[in-house]
Amino acid sequence: MNQIKRDLRFNRFYYQPAICPQDKIGTDVQTTLIENLSNEIFYMIFDYLDGCHVYHAFLNLNERFQQLIKSSCCLLKIRFHALSKKKHMNKSKQFIVLNKQQIFSIHMWLPSRTDQLCAEFTINSTFSRLESLVLGGMPSDQIMSLLIELPCLPRLFSLSIHDIKDHLKDLTDIYQMVFTLPLLKYFKYTTNDVDTSTSLLSATHKQFSTIEHMVMRHCCTFEQLSSIISYTPQLRRLDFSDTYNIALSYETILPLPLPNLTYLRIRVHHLLFDEFETFIRAMNSKLKVLCVCADYKDSSYLDSDQWEELIIKYLPKLKKFSLETYVHLGRSLNPSPYIEEPIQFNSSFxxxxxMIVNTRIEDGLIMYSIQPLKKRWYEDTQDKIINSSVKHSQSNQVILHINDMFYKDNYEVLIEMIHYVLSVSLFYHVEIPYDRIFIGLLIQILDILPQLISLKLLSLSFNKPRKLSSKEIDILSSRKNTSQIKYVYLEKMIKIEDIDFLMKLCPSMVYLRIDYAYKNNVESFVRNILKKIDYKLNEDLRVLCFHIPTADNEMIKKFENMIDSEKLLVNYTIQRDGENIYLQWK
Structure with a gap:
């Protein structure tokens, strides 16, 4: 390490590192004591700690740490919080007064103590190393008082303002003050208020800001957005979230000249796709990343042909694209008037x-997402133990979040919702991150998803809320002829009967993965699973994966001895990849 990178964790992109000389340790010295760690390592550790805690914990340990803490290379973060004890607050204030030139980050969340704190110290040019400032929960008059002092700071690159206490409606003054900060690279404003607005006039050449990354989590019209970003010609990243309805017409979408913009994340409600397209055209930018989240009010958002045409014509440099749309069904399962055709992103483009279609069902909400295909859980082996190539047309996934409070043991609603999404897309992979899903419900779900290739479960329940019905038993008995599931993952095995059930539920499985989370002997855990394999019923099963955090080479040897002495497998191989142990046989 030739330099210390003082990362601002939320703003890594803009931080400019400070360079300090590297401590050298002789190559013949074995680093076994904390005292042998270099100064750079300690500086990296301090990045994760509150600066006041670091100061009082390390300053008086010994001469080395005293020099370390007082060094100009030691830059510290300070956090004030409304829940902080008075003693800690007093220590922090004392530390700030004595060490202004070593503070590079201040985070203030003080809705109840702002007046007292601001009266005792002022953020001014004496904070010569301050690079990041976060203000949260404070009254608007105190925010404005602080903003007035900020232009004198010689290194302020990042500013965030969250949840102003008195619910400021007009943000004009805030933006005007922010745009005067001479070195600012990152600005974020967040509020839950539904009726904020701005009345900024478009910028002149003498009013341009240096901001390159802006996050706007508040309501404004596209006309207001156009005025705001007219002040930021150097803008490269824009995260714009309009949480509520906006007044929009084609006439209000003004030209948005952003020649440097390469990243756009935008979330809007009640916006037609044609209007969104007009907005993209007006930007005339060189976008490389586009992330869109929109309420599902227009079927065109899920029209792959329209997106393809938009990207080819107006976003030729786009490298990454993702789309999320929502359907709010609640308990009423009336078909949406906006769904006209199946969701198909399967052209050569x-x-x-x-790019694939993923769907999530949760508490009456259906989320469709179009995103790049990611490595699946059964493709995590370095040596490609599993031959798991899947066609693009078989990549769509559905994730089922089951909430007992919502369904109240009436899972017919969930089954109907699955039927609902099947009308617009087929799914080949399912994940159910629900603790102890009732096996009767699981049988019903898999029965209406016969094309599934992979199944990932958290854990199983055999007798809650009831026993299996005769219909569910019949479905389970017929799985030998209907199941196509090859890859199965059980994160928490509660009892060995879980394996029996999965063998019957997924008789065509090739690969079974189980996470070990028990206190009992790990060899007994593996032995019991191997004994449960029915080689006649599960004739295709060829690989077992055990995720064991304590896995090592010695454990592999013990497994080999156990398998050989008890003749649990023949013609097999066993290998370890990190915390995963793979057993494979022919």
Whole structure:
């Protein structure tokens, strides 16, 4: 390490590192004591700690740490919080007064103590190393008082303002003050208020800001957005979230000249796709990343042909694209009037970009997402133990979040919702991150998803809320002829009967992965699973994966001795990849 990178964790992109000389340790010295760690390592550790805690914990340990703490290379973060004890607050204030030139980050969340704190110290040019400032929960008059002093700071690159206490409606003064900060690279404003606005006039050449990354989590019209970003010609990243309805017409979408913009994340409600397209055209930018989240009010958002045309014509440099749309069904399962055709992102354009459709069902909400294909859980082996190549047309996934409070043991609603999403897309992979899903419900779900290739479960329940019905038993008995599931992952095995059930539920499985989370003997855990394999019923099963955090080479030897002495497998191989142990046989 030749330099210390003092990362601002939320703003890594803009931080400019400070360079300090590296401590050298002789090559013949074995680093076994904390005292042998270099100064750079300690500086990296301090980045994760509150500066006041670091100061009082390390300053008086010994001469080395005293020099370390007082060094100009030691830059510290300070956090004030409304829940902080008075003693800690007093220590922090004392530390700030004595060490202004070593503070590079201040985070203030003080809705109840702002007046007292601001009266005792002022953020001014004496904070010569301050690079990041976060203000949260404070009254608007105190925010403005602080903003007035900020232009004198010689290194302020990042500013965030969250949840102003008195619910400021007009943000004009805030933005005007922010745009006067001479070195600012990152600005974020967040509020939950639904009726904020701005009345900024478009910028002149003498009013341009240095901001390159802006996050706007507040309501404004596109006309107001156009005025705001007219002040930021150097803008490269824009995260714009309009949480509520906006007044929009084609006439209000003004030209948005952003020649440097390469990243756009935008979330809007009640916006037609044609209007969104007009907005993209007006930007005339060189976007490389586009992330869109929109309420599902227009079927065109899920029209792959329209997106393909938009990207080819107006976003030729786009490298990354993702889309999320929502359907709010609640308990009423009336078909949406906006769904007209199946969701199909399967043309050569989308296949080349490895884009797939994922769906999540949760508490009456359906979220469709179009995103790049990611490595699946059964593709995590370095040596490609599993031959798991899947066609692009078989990549769509559904995730089922089951909430007992919502369904109240009436899972017919969930089954109907799955039927609902099947009308617009087929799914080949399912994940159910629900603790102890009732096996009867699981049987019903898999029965209406016969094309599934992979199944990932958290854990199983055999008798809650009831026993299996005769219909569910019949479905389970017929799985030998209907199941196509090859890859199965059980994160928490509660009892060995879980394995029996999965063998019957997924008789065509090739690969079974189980996470070990028990206190009992790990050899007994593996032995019991191997004994449960029915080689006649599960004739295709060839690989077992055990995720064991304590896995090492010695454990591999013990497994080999156990398998050989008890003749649990023949013609097998066993290998370890990190915390995963793979057993494979022919």
């Amino acid at each position: 989308w296949i080349e970009r490895q």
